[in-house]
């Protein structure tokens with residue numbers, strides 16, 4: 001695991017004079033030259049020419065969740081920083097409650113939508129009881145890890161109408177969240193769940209206003225992504241949103257992989273056995289639109305991070321996207 005997920009708050013600092021590169025720690029929206037792109041392609045082609053032997057691949061795929069358990073046993077909740085940039089990039093996480101709480105009458109029929117096409121239907125009216133069933137606005141984080149998104153979200157959005165679910169296939173991660181001093185089961189429900197399985201979720205389909213996927217889809221085998229996303233999308237209310245951020249193709253973390261870490265094109269194992277895929281924008285688009293979602297945003301975020309002391313330049317690449325479930 002590397003530094004990418006510890007990314008600081010997004011900025012708006014643009015590098016206009018290349019000579020100034022070591023004057024700051026990071027630059028936003030950095031343009032890549034053709035040569036840089038060609039070099040990156042060459043490096044990654046080299047990786048996939050020397051993939052891991054089949055039996056090692058099988059072991060890594062079979063042990064994927066236990067390797068994440070070991071990761072959390074080792075790092076507990078100390079590895080990822082809390083994601084306060086979430087609210088800059090995904091203000092929807094704050095606005096869902098301000099909209100639905102003010103506009104919803106519990107007895108209203110579920111066919112009524114607000115002016116942004118968001119269906120303000122609570123789960124209250126159908127008589128089912130499950131964690132969060134009395135709440136108006138429900139968010140699920142998939143691959144919630146040790147809670148670095150869930151806790152900031154609950155801290156910043158204090159609406160009584162918000163309920164947050166979190167799932168992760170590492171039961172160690174789930175236990176870390178449950179034992180956190182701020183964990184409050186009247187506002188939050190976390191559970192172990194593997195999104196490549198067809199196990200049931202602890203709430204009905206069409207219950208969620210927002211699904212958050214941050215650096216999680218990249219942990220799956222590429223061939224399993226579409227089916228997983230298709231299942232997840234059933235959980236969204238019509239008008240609900242899926243917020244996505246993950247590793248982009250040719251990110252520094254990809255280019256730095258040594259030989260024999262590649263399972264298949266653009267899919268690697270880190271030293272601790274956890275797995276990571278590096279996406280293009282088109283792949284992300286295809287995965288989510290194939291599941292019936294409509295694109296709101298799909299951007300490549302390129303950032304140049306600088307180690308001023310060691311005069312090192314690190315080119316980071318992430319894909320960020322937002323998709324909506326049609327009404």
Ligand SMILES: C[S@@+](CC[C@H](N)C(=O)[O-])C[C@H]1O[C@@H](n2cnc3c(N)ncnc32)[C@H](O)[C@@H]1O
Pocket residue numbers: 005068080142143144145146148149167168169170173193194195196213214215216219220
């Ligand atoms: C890179 S970590 C990101 C954690 C968290 N989203 C964050 O940004 O701090 C990836 C997480 O996805 C989880 N994960 C990987 N594959 C999964 C799967 N098939 N189902 C559920 N969770 C999974 C891992 O256990 C790990 O906690």
